[in-house]
Amino acid sequence: MSATDNRFTIHVATVNGSGSQTANTTLLRALFQMGIPVSGKNLFPSNIAGLPTWFTIRANDQGYVARHKRYDLLVAMNPETSVSDIAAMEPGSVLVVGDGLPMPAVTPDRTLYKVPFTKLIEPLVADAKLRKLVVNMIYVGVVSWLLGIDPDEVDRALTGQLGRKPKALEMNRAAVHVGYKYAEDHMKRTPFQARRMDRTSGRILIDGNHAAALGALFGGVTFLSWYPITPSSSLAEQLEGLLARHRRDRATGKATYAVIQAEDEISAIGMVLGASWAGARAMTATSGPGLSLMTEFTGYAYYAEIPAVIWDIQRIGPSTGLPTRTSQADLLSVAFLSHGDTKHVMLFPATVQDCYEYGMRAFDLAERLQTPIFVMSDLDIAMNTWMSEPFRYPDEPWDRGKVLSAEDLARIGTFERYRDVDGDAIPYRTVPGTNHPLAAYFTRGSGHDEQARYTESAEAYPRVMDRLARKFETAKTLVPAPLVEAVPGAGIGLVAYGSTHHAMAETRDRLRADGLTSSYLLLRAYPFPEEVERFLRGHERVYVVEQNRDAQMASLLRMEYPELAGRIRSVLHYDGLPIDAESVLSGIRTSERAEVTTR
């Protein structure tokens, strides 16, 4: 096996709405089925049809799945972008370009193949409209041949997608064959080849939003309200689909869930609070602009102590920003979302597995802590395709938190909604419909005392606020602990969270090759559990790698550990494209060089 086998990146440039998704998924799946670790990233515009879109498939035998900046094979199908797409390709790369596309001069150190896509598709598909969709399958055939992808796996991957539509399957299959045959007759195999290996067996391919929806389903969600916004809509829609299939009552056929498409995000979160208050497992999913609208209600939920699960699928801001590009720039606004002394709990899913696990666990935490739980996903995790071990069925029961029934009340004989009975600063609650004279209380966002009575008392107000601060301390012991890989004698510590995690293994391997060993901490929640402080103390220089301009996680860490602030450095990436190891490396190397010179 050569050093470039199973180590290449395919970049496909098409027009949005041209149906290239089936073609790209076929290539991705075929590689995956050959046992080669893969990841797929869709770079799409905020548009329904007509604007440029790109899909990148990275195959990597070492299991690196972050974005890779260098493309080895380009498929250029879009006349709008072909000139720049081709110009960006580096020496040694292979270019498959649609015949007649505008293009710059290509030097001989790049291999160029022009493919007469139109001529090849015409005899296969009579309908011109259909032709535009099926033509992409020709490049699937071409790329398969060039990279030595097993044609049987290509066919299996295609059947997996179109198996239920035999006519479409036949047509697309024919197009793949034509492309394959054309390449065989006119091209040479590339130096980088796909070779069967065994690193994917038993694994699944899934996007983070689908994983989150599955988590919510098995976590027992009963209520979802949402307002359409990219990139969170596919979470809500996939969850609604799952609920419709799997959550009809066996005896009556009736729904054991409710889904509402709200009129806006204010209403979406208002419904979640109402449902949660009344005892349902309730969630919403949104993105930056939606969060801004939810602000007032999330402060209410913090102060009145109402559980809620809010998925924030982060995209680039401020304002409308770049709706289809990824980001980790909502942290600071979410941590303190709403006026007054408001603080929120955040979870940071790094993998699709995390999306699934937090899809369940966020409910347990919300109901245990009686507060909103924000799950800070991002577009890269949520909408791109990732490999994973299959998800684990939850054997443990759910945690509905401290809810008193009529029987409990009869036994205890007393109930104060906001009293810290157990010393963990988490009070007990009742839900409406509880048939006991002690059950009722008045929920309000205005000042209240332990009995939930209105008060402007200068004693009661700080007492309640101080308990809420103590509850935040309790949260530290309940949220997922960070994953720490402490390397004895490591020169530096690295901290990442969310989708940034995927560039870190590659970064650390390459740093090690430079002679620099590093420890690693994957942050999984805010407020920070105690392991975070230990990690900071254990390293003189800690690089916090994140995808925003303002070093938001580093700021939270500095606020939490002011005496350790001097150790924290930042590597930032915020162009909207998923972070890659090369960018992280260059950030760390520059900073480390400066470190050496100043000494």
Place this chain on the structure above:
Amino acid sequence: MSTTPNPNVNRIGLTAADYKGSKSTLCPGCGHDAITGSIIQAAFELGLEQYRVAKLSGIGCSSKTPAYFLGRSHSFNAVHGRMPSVATGVHLANRSLVLMGVSGDGDSASIGLGQFCHLVRRNVPVVYIIENNGVYGLTKGQFSATADVGTRAKSGQVNEMMPIDLCEMAIQLGCGFVARSFSGDPKQLRPLLKAAFSHRGTSVLDVISPCVTFNNHEGSTKSYTSMKEHDAPLHEVTFIPHFENIEVDYAPGETREVTMHDGSRIVLRKLEEDYDPTDRMRAIAVIERGRVENRLATGLLYQSAGKMSLDQDLELIDEPLSSLPLERVRPPREVLEKIMAGLMTGGG
């Protein structure tokens, strides 16, 4: 044991005083307190189980009032203008609850107009009471969006903008129970309130409720004096709950009767003209004509039983979603295994 029913005790053995809440902190003479009184009396007469009731409100003087009635019911005093969304969530979590939404003209016609519309559009079963005084009381006397054209504020400012008529809007949005009344007319308000509880779906009650501090002067159309002059009842309202078998003694042709989902009846005795509350066009016409003639038509403006309520529309199971045990909301292991197998082979 006596078999004579005690008139001071209702069908579940409670007195009217049992339906009270804490003491009102509103201005003495506030119309809202009179509405609170009517709510207490209506709930008592209906024999409502308080643990089954959830009270919801927004922000403003009106939204404080749920503290003053049904002290044994859960209550949710939401943020300004957003009570309808909270009500929607509560209803879907537990459809066996009886929901009362209390709001004001600022809360429902300005900041919360969108949520009000969508609640009505979805037909969420809520008795939605708007305590309408045409003015922002808590912030000291600014006009609200229901202030009539030509209304003069205490400061002397005159309103030139068209008022929003929430009843007319509700009718347009398909609401199946729309009534208007006056806080100072408990004889009309109480039967309408009781009837609203029998409606399956959103019932909207717009109750003109004078603000004694900021909107009870000459030049206001929502003062006690103005209401007494311009209130034009469409009919006399009697409500006969399904659990009472009473015949009303009216001459033939004198009344119209509306039967509710639960078998309760509303008997409407004709006044000046024969008003048919099931005629949607007529309802809108009577409101519009009132604007021109400077009369406020009160009574049951519109009633229709046809539309599905939200829980029916969503085909919800009978039991509250909030009380379903884990085994009924977590699909079995095989479901996950099948999905995982599909994601391995690409067929998922």
